[in-house]
Amino acid sequence: MSRMLTHKFRSLILPIALATLFVVTESAADSPSSPLDVTITIDANVNRHPISPLIYGVSFGTTQTLKDLRAPINRSGGNSASAYNWRLNARHAGKDWFFQSLPVNPDDIYDQFGEEFVRLTQAANAQPMVTLSMIGRVAKLGKDRERLSSFSIAKYGAQQDNDAEGLADAGNGVLLNGDLLTNNDPDDASVTHGPQDELERVARLTQRFGKANAGGVRYYIMDNEPSLWHLTHRDIHPTGAHASEIANKVIAYSNVVKAVDPDALVVAPEEWGWFGYNYSGFDQQYSSVHGLDHTPDRTNQTGGMDYVPWMLTQWKRAGKPVDVFSLHFYPQSGEYSESEITDSTDVALARNRSTRNLWDLNYRDPTWINDVVALIPRMRQWVDTYYHPGTPIALTEYNWGGDTLMNGATAQADLLGIFGRERLDIATRWAAPAPDTPVYKAMKLYRNYDDQGGEFGSLSIGATTPDPDQVSAFAALREQDDAMTVMVINKQLQREADATLEILNYTPHGRVEVWQLRDNQLARLEDTSYTDSRLQATLPPQTVTLFVLHAQQ
Numbered sequence: 001m002s003r004m005l006t007h008k009f010r011s012l013i014l015p016i017a018l019a020t021l022f023v024v025t026e027s028a029a030d031s032p033s034s035p036l037d038v039t040i041t042i043d044a045n046v047n048r049h050p051i052s053p054l055i056y057g058v059s060f061g062t063t064q065t066l067k068d069l070r071a072p073i074n075r076s077g078g079n080s081a082s083a084y085n086w087r088l089n090a091r092h093a094g095k096d097w098f099f100q101s102l103p104v105n106p107d108d109i110y111d112q113f114g115e116e117f118v119r120l121t122q123a124a125n126a127q128p129m130v131t132l133s134m135i136g137r138v139a140k141l142g143k144d145r146e147r148l149s150s151f152s153i154a155k156y157g158a159q160q161d162n163d164a165e166g167l168a169d170a171g172n173g174v175l176l177n178g179d180l181l182t183n184n185d186p187d188d189a190s191v192t193h194g195p196q197d198e199l200e201r202v203a204r205l206t207q208r209f210g211k212a213n214a215g216g217v218r219y220y221i222m223d224n225e226p227s228l229w230h231l232t233h234r235d236i237h238p239t240g241a242h243a244s245e246i247a248n249k250v251i252a253y254s255n256v257v258k259a260v261d262p263d264a265l266v267v268a269p270e271e272w273g274w275f276g277y278n279y280s281g282f283d284q285q286y287s288s289v290h291g292l293d294h295t296p297d298r299t300n301q302t303g304g305m306d307y308v309p310w311m312l313t314q315w316k317r318a319g320k321p322v323d324v325f326s327l328h329f330y331p332q333s334g335e336y337s338e339s340e341i342t343d344s345t346d347v348a349l350a351r352n353r354s355t356r357n358l359w360d361l362n363y364r365d366p367t368w369i370n371d372v373v374a375l376i377p378r379m380r381q382w383v384d385t386y387y388h389p390g391t392p393i394a395l396t397e398y399n400w401g402g403d404t405l406m407n408g409a410t411a412q413a414d415l416l417g418i419f420g421r422e423r424l425d426i427a428t429r430w431a432a433p434a435p436d437t438p439v440y441k442a443m444k445l446y447r448n449y450d451d452q453g454g455e456f457g458s459l460s461i462g463a464t465t466p467d468p469d470q471v472s473a474f475a476a477l478r479e480q481d482d483a484m485t486v487m488v489i490n491k492q493l494q495r496e497a498d499a500t501l502e503i504l505n506y507t508p509h510g511r512v513e514v515w516q517l518r519d520n521q522l523a524r525l526e527d528t529s530y531t532d533s534r535l536q537a538t539l540p541p542q543t544v545t546l547f548v549l550h551a552q553q
Contacts, residue, residue, distance in 0.1 A: 030470070035496040035538065038465060040473045042486055043504040046462030051420035051476060053458070054127075056447055058432035059397070060109050065432050066124030069440070070447040070455070074121040074128055075221070075396055075428040076113050077270070079232045081131035082224050083190060084113040085138035086201045092139040092190055094233040098163040098170040099150035101139035101189040110431070118209055118217055129219040129267065129396070129428065130205070132198045132257075134249045135229055137190040137236040148189040150235035151181055155188070173235065186236045199256040202264075212264040220257045221396065222250045222268035225328065227281035227307070240285030243297045243307050247314040254321035265323035269311060270396060272328050274369045278306045312386035324426065325383050328397035329375055331357065332367040335411070336401035345493065348407040351400055352491040353469045355414045358395075359422050376422040394426035395419070402439070406542035409438035409517060410491045413544040416446050417474030417487055420460050441522045445546055446487070449515045449522065456546070457485040471497050471539070484549040490539040501535040507551030508533040517544040 030036075057073035058065070066074055083092035089104045091113060104111040112120065113131065121128040142148050149170035153159060159171030159181065173181045202220070210216035226246045229237040246269060254266040271277055275284060280302075283295035302310035308327070315322050330336045333350035356363035357373040364372050376393070383391040400415060402408020412429075419427050433440040446456045457476030463486065465473050475486045484506055490497045509532065514525040518540055528535070530549060539545055 030492045030495040030541075035498040036470060036492065037498050037500075038467075038471045039500045039502060040471070040486075040488065041462070041464045041502050041504065042473075042475045042484070042506075043462040044475075044477065044484065045505040047421070047460065049423060049460050051456075051458050051460050052423075052425050054426040055419035055424050056416065056443065057126075057129075057426065057428035058443075059428050059430050060112065061121075061124075061126070061432035062109050063120045063123045065435065066121065066126045068435065068448060069432075069443050070453065071124070071432075071443075072126055073219075073426065073428060074117075074124075074126045075131075076117045076129065077131045077221060077224050077396065077428075078110075078430075079224060080111075081113050081221075082133055082135045082226075082229070082233055083138045083193075083236065084131070084133055085140070085191070085193070086114050086204075087197075088139065088141055088145075089114055090139040090141050090145075092137075092233070092236070094235070095231060098161075098167070098172055099189065099233075099235045100163065100167060100170050101141060101148045101150075103141060103145045103147075115205065115208060118205065122209070122215075127218050129221055130217050131221040131224055132201070132253055133193060134198075134223040134226065134246075134253050135233060135237055136193060137186055138193040138197075140187075140189055140191045150184055150186070150189040152188065156181055156184060180234070182238060184235055190236050195252050195256045198253060199260060202257055202260040206261050211261045216261070217264065219265050219267055219324070221270060221326070222253055222266060222322075224270055225272040225276065226269065227276045227279070227284055228272055230281055230285050240281035240283070242282045243280040243301045243310060246280070247311045250311070250315065251318045251321045258321075266321060267324040267326045267394060267396065268322045269308060270326050270328065271308060272397075273330060273332075274365075274371070274373065277308045277327065280307045283307070309382050309386045312382060316387050320388055322387070322391070324392045324394050325379060325387065326394040326396045326426075327375070327379060328430075329357070329373075329395060330398065331400055332365070332369060334401075336399045343402070343405055343407075348402075348405075348493055351402060351407055351411040355400070355411060355418060356468075358415070358418050376418075376424050380423075392425035394428075395424060396426065396428050397430040398427065399430045403433050403437045406438050406517075406519065407491075407493070409442040409520075410489050410542055410544060412439045413442040413445065413487060413489050413517075414468075414472050414491070416443065416456075417472065417489070420456075420476065421463075421474055436520075438517065438520045441517050441520065442544055445515065445517055445522060445544055449546060450524070454515075454548075455485075456487060457483070471499065478548075482551065484551070486547040486549065488537070488539060488545045488547065490541055490543050490545075492541045494541050496541060497539040499537050499539055501530070501537070501547070503530065503533045503535065503549070506533070506549070507553065510552040511550045513548040513550070515546040515548070518542075 080091040151173040400411040457478035463475035
């Protein structure tokens with residue numbers, strides 16, 4: 001449970017001036033009265049480029065899930081990874097679960113941070129991404145591997161909440177008057193831990209699984225959302241991390257990895273979102289009281305630069321300690337939330353449009369962000385300008401919510417199409433969805449729609465629609481059989497779409513397989529054909545349809 005609460009409080013960590021999360025309401029949902037006529041133009045000679053297979057990754061996927069989704073990469077991360085003790089196989093849950101240190105449950109996929117995670121991932125022929133701890137302390141257990149608490153009620157007094165169903169003595173670190181408990185002894189539930197400890201961990205992994213160039217762990221992630229340590233792990237890192245602390249720690253821990261396994265790839269900085277791209281943890285903590293004027297790190301350390309770009313400049317000076325530039329992103333209109341509003345019309349419409357945050361240079365996010373995000377182009381521009389041009393970029397945490405909704409499935413299908421079209425190198429969804437959900441089946445439509453390895457193509461080509469908030473489309477050529485694959489997503493909540501696919505620079509006629517996700521059912525529909533370079537189809541609302549075009553000579 002605690003791992004799935006990792007991002008529950010995202011809208012609460014902003015400065016008071018920015019803390020109000022609001023949803024932009026559109027006047028009305030689409031009318032079901034008449035189908036939307038939409039023309040989709042597919043051009044096999046436009047915007048041709050390879051699609052990285054690593055964009056179809058997940059976090060905490062089981063062996064069976066990885067095999068069924070044919071997911072090529074699997075991430076072990078989240079807040080508990082920041083203070084994982086590999087020697088004890090114990091994690092420190094931090095804010096997610098009453099600041100407890102707990103022994104790893106071998107039967108819980110979300111508890112896998114060590115060697116078992118590597119084993120189960122490799123059993124599916126996927127690549128593991130292992131998170132190293134840089135925070136300075138890791139979990140400690142009691143006698144007989146008992147849980148320990150950083151904010152013991154017996155030691156520190158009554159608190160506003162406690163783990164009533166588990167370790168009742170574990171408080172939430174908030175006193176009855178609302179003040180944060182700040183005088184705790186970090187030795188209560190954690191021990192010190194540094195670069196040498198992680199060097200020994202990497203060495204152990206290479207001894208068991210081999211080095212990166214011989215089938216071992218290829219990706220090492222530098223901790224998790226370090227600018228939030230003062231919130232997620234305030235019991236062991238109560239002061240927000242300075243920009244220089246994180247920049248220097250990434251260099252030091254990268255050196256650890258490279259000393260043991262020079263071919264392994266270091267992934268950083270794993271920051272949490274818009275505010276975490278621009279301000280260090282110290283400045284985020286400072287601004288929650290003093291506002292954003294004259295934030296100390298921006299004034300004294302980064303020379304006025306935004307936090308993440310500044311770190312890239314420091315890493316450039318240090319050589320090339322980071323091999324993959326990684327960030328996290330979650331939409332902020334309630335799309336990813338555990339509240340009842342996730343299936344409201346307003347949130348559904350927000351899901352339909354907020355995927356623009358990943359690519360659209362003209363889309364201004366209407367939430368507290370109130371800016372153009374254009375995340376994938378922005379990341380590429382940052383590495384090209386401040387680091388080393390061409391450095392791979394990764395979105396190692398993202399989630400648009402609605403796992404049990406078709407609206408969530410249309411968003412997920414849109415995201416995977418965007419990743420391929422925009423040339424993202426790696427993406428790992430937080431986390432692997434349950435197999436009986438629409439979102440899972442949307443991912444499967446890209447990777448294994450027929451349970452025989454049927455997949456979306458690997459060479460992206462041009463696909464345009466008039467309004468991607470209503471109907472979006474993505475196209476690619478498939479190398480193994482020269483098929484053209486076209487993914488069409490009718491995001492409309494109630495309205496059919498009468499779609500005309502105009503197919504340019506490809507054989508003008510042929511057979512078409514049709515696979516469709518509708519009402520949480522993924523099925524093959526009756527084959528059809530396209531002639532004179534045109535394909536007609538009626539798409540029900542909230543559906544994802546894959547057309548596989550087999551050209552006839």
